[in-house]
Structures are given as C-alpha cells and as structure tokens.
Amino acid sequence: MSSKIVIEDLDLYYGDFQALKKVNLDIQENEITAFIGPSGCGKSTTLKCINRMNDLIPNCKIEGNIIIDNENIYAKDYDVNTLRKRVGMVFQSPNPFPMSIYENMVYGPKTHGIKDRATLDEIVEKSLRGAAIWDEVKNNLKKNALSLSGGQQQRLCIARALSVEPDIILMDEPTSALDPISTGKIEDLVTELKKKYTIIMVTHNMQQASRISDKTAFFLTGEIIEYGDTFEMFSVPKDKRTEDYITGRFG
DSSP states (O other), rough: OOOEEEEEEEEEEEEEEEEEEEEEEEEEOEEEEEEEEETTTTTHHHHHHTTTGGGGGGGEEEEEEEEEEHHHHHHHHTHHHHHHHHHHEOOSSOOOOSBHHHHHOOOOOHHHHOOEEEEEEHHHHHHHHHHHHHHTTTTTTTBBGGOOOOHHHHHHHOOOOOOOOSEEEEEEEEETTTTTHHHHHHHHHHHHTTTEEEEEEEEEHHHHHHOOSSSSEEETTTEEEEEEEEEHHHHHHHHHHHHHHTTOOOO
C-alpha cells in the first residue's frame, strides 16, 4: 500500500514547552489509524498539525515535515486553503452551525466557490448518504441542525466534512460525548468510510481502537512509544509502557 501521510521528525513547542518530540509516522491510504495514550500526551496536537490548525495558536513553533501525497504541507508556498479542503476534521463534541441542516451542508462547498443550486443539492444528498444520515433527515433539511440528537449531530458533522470532498478525515475523539448506540453507528460508519478515505482517529477508548483501526500509534509525553498493526499491538505489545497502558495500569 502507498503512504498517504509521512510525518518526519515533528517537534512542536508552545513557547518554551515542547509538546511533541521527534514524531515519525508513515500512514497508509484507506486505513484507519488510531492515536491512543493518556490525556496531554500529544495525540490531538499531532492530529492538528496534519491540517495546520496549530498555525492559529500564538507562540506555537513547529519543526519537521509532514508530507501528504509527496507534498510538504509546511513548505512556504503551500496553500493552506487547499490543505483544509483535502483534510476534513471532526471534533470531540458535535458542533453543527446554528442554522438549517441544508445550510450546514453547503457552507463548505460555497466557501470553495460552488454556487449552482443543483450542484449543491447533489453534494448535500451525496454527503448525507455518505455519513449514513440521509434517510433520517431528507424530509427535514430546513430544520435547525441543533434540533438533532447528539449522535445525529455528529454524523451531520461527518457529512459536513465529506461535503468538500476531502481525501483524509481527522477525528478527535468523535464518540466521547455519545451514548453506546450512537457510538456503534459512528464506528460502523467510519469502517465504511475507509474504503474512500484515509482516517486518523484520536480515541481514549481502547476497545474502540482495537475494534476499528488498522494501525495504532501509542503516545506518551509527546513521543510515539510504539506504532504498528493494531491487532499485534493489542495482543503482543513490544514496549512495557504500551502493555501497561493498554491493560489499564495507568492513564
């Protein structure tokens, strides 16, 4: 399989504090990669480097390279708008805009210059179908998105990420605010989505990582301790610290 994302010697500083230390990762196309580890260990920070969201944080300094499809996204002339179109993001808490379901869905495409109503209608249906929520909302597209249940809101946010046709989807603990039934639906959806997208998911849920990811990276104090095939890591971890974390001895 080909590498979709290559992270090389990534260091990140918030002022004097070094949050990431020499992170190296090779992420394959059409796989789900889970980032696990205790709170504050660098999982979400690494995730946000992949769509350059850390650029928005004052006193944040980044060294190293992130290569997506053989292009260095930290090169001086790299267009961040292009990057944000290619790399979708789904957050921990569902965050639909306080507007109709339809307006939520066309927000991204309109930002990228699509104005034709028929084209927008098509994108809305395709994206909502892609996020397995079309049948639940197709007769209520004018309804305020905030009136949906938490699980539906999160699937809407996934649909919104799909609407600009990314090829990578970043998920920062997308089910931590959801009940078990909604969590199951999102997990099924993510497993289906990897046929078309490369997915990276930060999760605190060990069972979730072992259920749905192909590869897992275990972070501790800003470093990657172990990275490899999920099944292998959960059955025969190479590092004692990985084993201690997975078996619940700390974290």
